[in-house]
Amino acid sequence: MGTQRVKFTFMTELVKEPIIYRLGQEFNLVTNIRRADVREDMGWVVLELDGDDTEIQRGLDWVASTGVRVDPVSGDVIEG
Amino acid sequence: MAFVSGLTCRECGRDNPAEPLNVCDFCFGPLEVVYDYDAISEVISHDRIAQGPLSIWRYQDLLPAEGTDPVDIMAGFTPLIKARNLGKKLGLNNLYIKNDSVNPSFSFKDRVVSVAATKAVEFGFETIACASTGNLACSVAAHAARAGIQAVVFIPWDLERGKVIGAAVYGPTMVSVEGSYDEVNRLCSEVADNYPWAFVNINMRPYYAEGSKTLGYEVAEQLGWRVPDHVVIPSASGAMFTKIWKGFNELACLGLLDGVAGTSFGQDQNTVHHPAVTTKMHMAQAVGCSPIVTAWANGNPHVSPVRPNTIAKSLAIGNPADGIYAIRILRESNGSAYAVPEADVVEGIKLLAETEGIFTETAGGVTVSALKNLADSGAIKPDELTVVYITGNGLKTQEAVEDVVNPLHIKPSMGAFEDVIGTRISGLVVGG
Numbered sequence: 160m161g162t163q164r165v166k167f168t169f170m171t172e173l174v175k176e177p178i179i180y181r182l183g184q185e186f187n188l189v190t191n192i193r194r195a196d197v198r199e200d201m202g203w204v205v206l207e208l209d210g211d212d213t214e215i216q217r218g219l220d221w222v223a224s225t226g227v228r229v230d231p232v233s234g235d236v237i238e239g
Numbered sequence: 240m241a242f243v244s245g246l247t248c249r250e251c252g253r254d255n256p257a258e259p260l261n262v263c264d265f266c267f268g269p270l271e272v273v274y275d276y277d278a279i280s281e282v283i284s285h286d287r288i289a290q291g292p293l294s295i296w297r298y299q300d301l302l303p304a305e306g307t308d309p310v311d312i313m314a315g316f317t318p319l320i321k322a323r324n325l326g327k328k329l330g331l332n333n334l335y336i337k338n339d340s341v342n343p344s345f346s347f348k349d350r351v352v353s354v355a356a357t358k359a360v361e362f363g364f365e366t367i368a369c370a371s372t373g374n375l376a377c378s379v380a381a382h383a384a385r386a387g388i389q390a391v392v393f394i395p396w397d398l399e400r401g402k403v404i405g406a407a408v409y410g411p412t413m414v415s416v417e418g419s420y421d422e423v424n425r426l427c428s429e430v431a432d433n434y435p436w437a438f439v440n441i442n443m444r445p446y447y448a449e450g451s452k453t454l455g456y457e458v459a460e461q462l463g464w465r466v467p468d469h470v471v472i473p474s475a476s477g478a479m480f481t482k483i484w485k486g487f488n489e490l491a492c493l494g495l496l497d498g499v500a501g502t503s504f505g506q507d508q509n510t511v512h513h514p515a516v517t518t519k520m521h522m523a524q525a526v527g528c529s530p531i532v533t534a535w536a537n538g539n540p541h542v543s544p545v546r547p548n549t550i551a552k553s554l555a556i557g558n559p560a561d562g563i564y565a566i567r568i569l570r571e572s573n574g575s576a577y578a579v580p581e582a583d584v585v586e587g588i589k590l591l592a593e594t595e596g597i598f599t600e601t602a603g604g605v606t607v608s609a610l611k612n613l614a615d616s617g618a619i620k621p622d623e624l625t626v627v628y629i630t631g632n633g634l635k636t637q638e639a640v641e642d643v644v645n646p647l648h649i650k651p652s653m654g655a656f657e658d659v660i661g662t663r664i665s666g667l668v669v670g671g
Contacts, residue, residue, distance in 0.1 A: 207267075234559060234561075237556075238375045
């Protein structure tokens with residue numbers, strides 16, 4: 160079992176999709192939203208995922224495949 | 240001694256202990272160091288600063304370090320140069336260059352890493368680490384060598400040879416990761432969560448970022464304890480931009496600016512703005528990675544992440560952690576933000592080199608081109624005091640300007656020399 164903190168950024172066409180609900184249901188993950196801002200044209204959600212390590216990775220890969228951007232909560236960690 | 244009283248969340252305002260943390264445990268918001276400014280104001284003075292070393296540690300009262308033995312490779316106190324030739328070219332009579340490309344590992348990163356490494360040692364870490372496309376890796380490796388601790392640096396597998404050698408020479412464990420920018424990002428974030436290492440820009444980030452305040456302090460001190468009318472700053476994460484502003488305002492609130500009465504820091508130390516600080520803060524990014532400039536231009540309070548595609552690799556942060564805070568400062572300071580066309584980056588490098596004899600990397604090319612845009616547009620008036628920050632050395636990105644190499648190739652005879660020299664130097668009188 161593991162935990163991961165991530166930020167999802169949704170562009171316009173994905174704002175209405177129940178991505179987080181499906182992530183919880185289909186990968187058996189507990190999703191815990193800590194901060195979010197969803198507007199008409201875009202939205203972001205900072206959340207914690209609890210579950211099996213492999214399922215967390217599979218789930219994040221699936222989220223990314225939908226077009227949602229997946230980032231570490233603290234922004235890019237690779238610097239110049 | 241340090242005057243740190245803890246860490247505070249920039250989003251929810253909750254207090255957190257001064258420990259190796261990067262986000263608030265409650266809302267995952269970014270954390271900032273909280274100082275006891277009342278206590279600092281009791282001890283700090285121009286004289287006390289002047290008695291300190293010629294490095295960032297002359298401002299130790301305003302940095303989050305406990306002891307008297309920081310990890311110091313003499314970062315900082317870099318030259319502030321009156322740029323007469325560049326100023327003449329741009330129509331600016333009062334232009335200065337803060338040349339931070341001459342730091343020990345050749346970039347401003349030495350300022351932030353010196354603070355992060357000092358904190359890492361204080362916390363008892365035996366390894367410091369980072370993920371980097373160049374400057375940060377060099378600085379982390381250099382400071383680890385000085386501190387006598389281990390360094391682990393993650394680099395993209397296709398990083399330029401010069402940068403790889405520039406970091407490797409200090410003896411770190413170097414991990415070359417084959418993958419996309421996003422994949423490297425995600426891996427390093429996971430490693431940081433799972434290894435007991437001090438990642439300078441992750442679990443050391445609140446302390447690390449404070450090092451950039453010294454870019455504000457030094458400029459003010461070198462100008463005779465006053466702040467400029469304009470500053471032009473390259474931006475990647477936006478952290479340095481926010482910290483230079485914070486540095487100016489800290490000095491003003493502590494009564495350290497010439498002729499300025501100090502004042503309270505108020506409820507939220509991180510949003511303090513002393514009315515005497517009228518500096519307009521101008522941000523420079525390259526078009527190929529300009530998420531903060533785009534958000535500013537669109538009047539958007541959010542910064543939409545982008546995938547970097549710029550030759551200014553040291554500014555290539557697609558998801559800038561401090562982007563929204565930088566936008567607040569742009570607004571508060573009545574500043575501006577400009578995305579430099581990629582083709583102009585190299586022109587900026589050459590312009591600085593040919594006018595002032597300073598060879599900067601691509602980030603500096605971005606900054607100089609943005610300065611030119613500000614001057615051409617009239618945003619900076621000819622006599623206004625302007626400082627442009629040059630943050631990295633050109634030897635690290637030589638491939639960007641390879642086309643400048645065009646020597647006159649001759650046989651070793653005077654005749655051969657005189658046949659060609661007139662083609663380069665106009666009005667030449669032979670033997671004159």
